[in-house]
Amino acid sequence: MRERLPVLISVPHGGTLVPVRIRDRVCLDDRALSYYSDPATQDLYDMRGIAAAFLQSDVSRVIIDLNRPPYHLPPKYPDGVVKTKTSLGHPVWKEDRMPDLACIHKLLLGDYFPYHAKADRFLLSGKVSVALDCHAMVPFGLPGQPDAGKKRPLFCLSNNGDDEGHARPGTLPTCPADWIQSLRDAIRDHFAGEGSIWINHPFHGGFIMNAHYWHAGIPWIQIEMNRSLYEEDGSSPETGSLTDAGKVKELNRVFRGIIHEWTRVIGVR
Numbered sequence: 033m034r035e036r037l038p039v040l041i042s043v044p045h046g047g048t049l050v051p052v053r054i055r056d057r058v059c060l061d062d063r064a065l066s067y068y069s070d071p072a073t074q075d076l077y078d079m080r081g082i083a084a085a086f087l088q089s090d091v092s093r094v095i096i097d098l099n100r101p102p103y104h105l106p107p108k109y110p111d112g113v114v115k116t117k118t119s120l121g122h123p124v125w126k127e128d129r130m131p132d133l134a135c136i137h138k139l140l141l142g143d144y145f146p147y148h149a150k151a152d153r154f155l156l157s158g159k160v161s162v163a164l165d166c167h168a169m170v171p172f173g174l175p176g177q178p179d180a181g182k183k184r185p186l187f188c189l190s191n192n193g194d195d196e197g198h199a200r201p202g203t204l205p206t207c208p209a210d211w212i213q214s215l216r217d218a219i220r221d222h223f224a225g226e227g228s229i230w231i232n233h234p235f236h237g238g239f240i241m242n243a244h245y246w247h248a249g250i251p252w253i254q255i256e257m258n259r260s261l262y263e264e265d266g267s268s269p270e271t272g273s274l275t276d277a278g279k280v281k282e283l284n285r286v287f288r289g290i291i292h293e294w295t296r297v298i299g300v301r
Contacts, residue, residue, distance in 0.1 A: 037295050038161035040085040040154050040250075042240060043077050044098040044147065045070035045167055047090035051142070057129040058095070060122070063272030065092050068118050070168040071263060071273035072280045077166040077255075079288060085154035089147055094124050096143045099165070099238040105136065113144065119174050122269060151240070155248040161300040162207070162251045164291075165240045169256040179234040186227035186261060187219055190237035190254040197231050206241050207251035211298050215253060218294040222286050227258070257283070 048065040050058050060068070069092060080086045089098055094115045104112030111117075114136050115124050125131070131139065154160055169188065173179030189212050194200050197209035216229045223229070241252035259267075262283055264274035295301055 035301075036084045036159075037079075037082060037291065038159060038300050039079070039083040039291060039295065040087065040151070040160045040163035041077055041079050041083050042151060042163060042165045043070075043073050043086075043088040044165065044240060045093040046072070046074035046088055048092050049090045050092055050095055051139070054095070054131065054135065054139075057125055057131065059126045060094065060118070060124060060269075064118075064122070064269040065094070066272040067267060067269045068092070068094050069273070071259065071267075072275045073166060073168050073257075075280050076168070076257065076262070076283055077164075077287060078284055079291065082288060083291075084159040085157070087147065087151055087154065089143065091143045094118060096139050098144060098147050099167075099240050101239050101243075102140055102144060105133075106130065114139065118269070119170075120269065121175070148240075148243075151244055152248065155244060155250045160250055162211070162253070162295070162298075163241070163244065165238070165252060165254045167254065167256045168259050169235075171258055171260040173234060177234070182234075184234060184258055185230040186223055186258045187216075187229040188233065188235050188254075188256040189216055189219075189229065189231050190235050190241070190256070191232065191252070192237045192242060193232055195231050195233060204246075206237065206245040207253050211251060212253055214297045215290075215294050218290045218297065221293075222290060 048069050074088050097113050100113040102113055106114055106116045173182045191197050191206045191212045192203050193205035197212035199205050219229050237254040241254050245252045262276050262279040267274045
């Protein structure tokens with residue numbers, strides 16, 4: 033039996049589930065929930081049976097966002113752990129049905145903290161040498177974001193550093209610069225001429241990789257794949273995410289090959 037790669041794959045935003053007990057509070061339908069997820073990422077990044085650990089959430093990110101601090105609560109943080117509005121400004125909750133603190137506490141206990149606890153167990157198991165937090169991004173920056181209206185790269189790789197993965201003043205990178213540069217180069221080998229791979233732009237990385245790097249000391253990289261690689265034009269909150277299953281399957285095959293090669297290069301087998 034082939035030895036598994038010492039990698040943890042985290043896919044926190046691929047789910048579309050709304051817990052039954054709060055479904056009547058939510059004003060988004062299933063199509064909107066699919067669009068506001070990271071569509072198809074549970075299949076794009078599926079390395080079960082290959083990676084040492086695989087972690088995903090089935091709950092929609094607009095209900096519980098695992099990549100936000102647990103204390104970023106509404107109304108102070110509308111894009112926090114429990115959202116009040118979607119990325120396009122649509123309300124998540126029906127009028128006067130926003131969860132109160134007791135309801136939010138139950139959501140955190142049921143879905144948020146178990147995900148992070150499981151990540152900790154994997155990281156401290158001795159089987160994981162590097163972790164990847166895996167996401168998808170829309171092709172252009174959204175209103176209110178620093179890159180609003182600007183075309184995004186095919187991939188953004190983040191380690192909380194600068195555009196080469198080195199430390200920025202007052203920050204702690206979540207992996208060595210040569211590791212993230214090697215991953216960039218491995219991706220370029222498969223996507224030459226199709227677009228660019230940027231480091232720490234437009235994203236420096238989120239709560240998951242930063243929090244768990246500080247806690248366990250295991251290196252992390254956040255990966256954002258551009259949805260244009262597999263999502264059809266016309267995807268919207270009204271139509272849902274129109275994904276091409278064939279492209280998703282092929283991208284998963286390529287991703288597996290990239291991670292095999294990358295772990296060999298950085299010497300964590």
